[in-house]
Amino acid sequence: MMKNKMLTTMMIILLVILLAGAVAIIVIYKLDHSSANKAPSIDEVVKQSVDVPEITTNLKSNNFIKISFKLETNSTKAQKELAKRDFQVKNIIIDQLSELSPNDLQGQSGKDKLRMDLKDAISKIMQDGKVVNVYITSYVIQ
Template identity: 35%
Template structure:
């Protein structure tokens, strides 16, 4: 009888572990699909983002840059605040771009660094929500 109980106990543990593993993996798939459903639509993104004017400014080197950005915020209220703070947003863009040299802005790394620095500066300006991302949509250096 003792041997039979051990076999039964081991069988139950194996079945339990297999069931827990299946639940874990199936649960992950369900979470993954729900995350896809939570992604905002193009209309929702447009409602929470602003495009800046095309801005021309001197660089730290004897060159100048022409830039435009798309700023995605986490809510429509944050977007409204960013629109009301347009002068501060423009000033942050100009001071950030002006801190780079032409050589620093060349390539994907330079643009990514510019976007990241600007995101940090805008996060300090926007108080109602948060800045989700900053994208360079126009970029010329001369």
């Protein structure tokens, strides 16, 4: 009789410990993911961004483009590195644009492709982070 009572008590204690552990794991998992998915504030975006002043260059055709960008990085450390790499960034932008025609840049899909291509190409040269967004801040084709 004493053995059964002791066994029952031990089983109840073991179940309580397992239940508390499971609840703790779920709470930690939910808190971790909710903070990771939080979008940065506009102040953080600005602090982690680099302006690329207006660039005028030839397109693949006889046209030329005047365009400027704001590049958003994933950290202030990456922002500082990107600011130092401004000459490499301009080179990448000019190289990308020289392969495009005005038709390639028409509409939102053309601009989206340019932004994605620039984001990927510029992120490849980064050592302390990456570019997470490319914003076109001015754009004229002549």
